[in-house]
Amino acid sequence: MALLGFSIECNHFAPPAGRSQFRCLLADDAVVDDARSPTPVALGEMPGFVADMDAAGPWQPRPIYLAMAEPNGPVEHPFFEALCTTWRDGLRALRGHIDGVYCVMHGAGITTGDLDPEGTIQRMIRDELGADVPLVCSYDLHANVSDEMVACCDAFVGYRTNPHLDMRERGAESAQLLRRLLAGERTYLSSRRLPIIGPSVTLLSARGPYAEVIDLGQARQAEIGPAIWNVSVMGGFSQGDVPYQGMNVVITGDDRAAVDALADELAEAAWARRARFVALLTPLDAAVQRAKDSPVPLVFADVADNPGGGSSGKTMWLLRAFLDAFRDAAPGTVIVGIINDSLLAADAHAAGAGATLTARFNRPVDGEEPHAFCEPLTVDAQVVALSNGEVTGRRGIFKGTSIRLGATAALRIGGVTVVVISNRTQCADPVFLEHLGLDIGAARAVVLKSRGHFRGGFDEFFQHEQVVEVDAPGLTSPILTRFDWRHLPRPVLPIDQVADWSLR
Ligand SMILES: [Zn+2]
Incomplete structure (x- = not known):
């Protein structure tokens, strides 16, 4: 099982982040050693994944490299390219011996040269291993979801809680879905992007419009049963400022009609609540x-x-x-x-x-621009x-x-x-x-x-x-009208008036 990860939330308006800003850089066996430690440096997804795999029986982890940082500015592109080389070389060395891949993502990364680094990584994994090797990716609830991120994975697992208290559970769920894929089951993914940028303070999962859509998704998944593998309602990270931005519903399942219908239903439910995605400070x-x-x-x-x-x-x-x-x-x-x-x-x-x-x-520090x-x-x-x-x-x-x-x-x-x-x-x-x-x-x-x-x-x-x-x-x-947006798709709520939106 190949393991890798790239996790950083990037604010387009903050200064670029280099290698020294990544608080967690783990290579080879250190990825799994850290995951199994009582106080890991990594956030909970990899520890949750490894614990679930360990509990399920013998397996052979092949960790490559895990890079995690506190949210920051765009990643310096040469550092990202160096990371990609490490992941690619690791996958090539294992080619022919890998049954599946688990990739820890954040989903709201950008670099100084790539507005969709997660999509780039997932495409690279597909190119290296082919479409027959299952790939499961987990994401932060604030992921900005590109089409490439949905196209290049077999199960899309997003956090459901904000504050994020289910990182270990989503890692464990990723392991469970990967085992279903290894057993020969196959999935279909469907996503619906909405012209809504939820201001950060409106994306709580305990109460409010976003919580209602998440809860509806969980209730519908329970009703429909095992044909739906995962329901992820991704709030997005407003200050990412990327062209594919917008609240996004991503459904993984094995019944195409059920997956598409549930994606439609949840997108409509989010749209119906659009007037409530406004920051009141x-x-x-x-x-x-x-x-x-x-x-x-x-x-x-x-x-x-x-x-x-x-x-x-x-x-x-x-x-x-x-x-x-x-x-x-x-x-x-x-x-x-x-x-x-x-x-x-x-x-x-x-x-x-x-x-x-x-x-x-x-x-003031000599030679440094003030923040x-x-x-x-x-x-x-x-x-x-x-x-x-x-x-x-x-x-x-x-x-x-x-x-x-x-x-x-x-x-x-x-x-x-x-x-x-x-x-x-x-x-x-x-x-x-x-x-x-x-x-x-x-x-x-x-x-x-x-x-x-x-x-x-x-x-x-x-x-x-x-x-x-x-x-x-x-x-x-979270007052989004104060920013000089460069890449956001427009018009988009709540920055602009959006008179009309429909699924078709
Ligand atoms: Zn987050």
């Missing part, structure tokens, strides 16, 4: 007022500066506003996390725990805790995963405690704050740089009603 000044007035603690999501969507994790809009409002409050009243600023983290480590320092956020939207902020602070940032995820998408935040510091600025890290990561797990001794449950307001994955980690502190999605500038803003 709270203006920053209103958010701060809610923090002051609320009888219960609240969490404030900086959805526009989400490192989990390729943003810098450095913008100061929310920190500045909460400092203005809560500087004179009791220590620990507000927690802000996590700001990506390796220079400031190094300053805090040099000063030492307990020391006071002049914290210079976003200081978009990242203004400097200088303020006196006390270092209250330090760490090397080596943590194991406790809840949500990073649960059980080894994460390296790099040199990390908690700085107290009056009533606001801010956590500064060195390796850009979204604040999806409470352990990122807790490992420094911060008491999340005692805070009146917690401000997080995360669009939505924090919901899977901080849900033990905050119910849905305690979440405030704040409107501020940033590279991952």
Whole structure:
């Protein structure tokens, strides 16, 4: 069984990402060794796949190469080409000895020279091995689905949860579908692309229009039975800005009529809900007022500066506003996390725990372009805790995963405690704050740089009603009219008026 993977979500508006931005680069046996470890570096798909295969009986994994990164800008194309050479050489060396292929994808990758790298990889696998060797691919829920991605695989398995809590299950499902293919069953895939770009905050799977379509898909699959192998309703990643963008329903099954009918039905169901795919955010000044007035603690999501969507994790809009409002409050009243600023983290480590320092956020670096939207902020602070940032995820998408935040510091600025890290990561797990001794449950307001994955980690502190999605500038803003789109198919909702759409 050949195993490989390419997983990165690329924001077209962020600076390009090279090899050093990939936090997980695993070659050969290291792919399977990592998957079998109690705290893998890779996200859950490969561990889920390998565990399911191990449980099903003897098998021979032939891992080639797995490349995974935090969301970022477009991948530097020469690095992508080098990865393709590694995958191609690995497949050629195994040709004639491979029964099936499992490929971990994200689906919202782009490179500086290729707007459909997943399609390129899948086509390459087909070209190398032929159509008779089954290929199963799994994807993030935010995949932008190209025609090539659907044409070049035998089973298309997308996440069903946002926050993403089913990565291991989808890896295991991929193994189960691959075994059906190895037993001689054959599939037919059908997809329907809609002229809808769901703003990120509208793509939750617990409630809302998108959740309703996912739930309908699961219910219909259960009713129809084994002829439908998988139902994937892919929300897409808006800031990918690719020509094949749009919410996409992809059905895998072995009964062509049933597959086509279900694809039609779910596409119609999504279209019927089109008016609800609109971002409704709270203006920053209103958010701060809610923090002051609320009888219960609240969490404030900086959805526009989400490192989990390729943003810098450095913008100061929310920190500045909460400092203005809560500087004179009791220590620990507000927690802000996590700001990506390796220079400031190094300053805090040099000063030492307990020391006071002049914290210079976003200081200019000679020879480097400043990040978009990242203004400097200088303020006196006390270092209250330090760490090397080596943590194991406790809840949500990073649960059980080894994460390296790099040199990390908690700085107290009056009533606001801010956590500064060195390796850009979204604040999806409470352990990122807790490992420094911060008491999340005692805070009146917690401000997080995360669009939505924090919901899977901080849900033990905050119910849905305690979440405030704040409107501020940033590279991952869900207000899509603010971007200078280059490749999106137009017209598309909710950016344009789309009067009419039909399946035929
Ligand atoms: Zn995602």
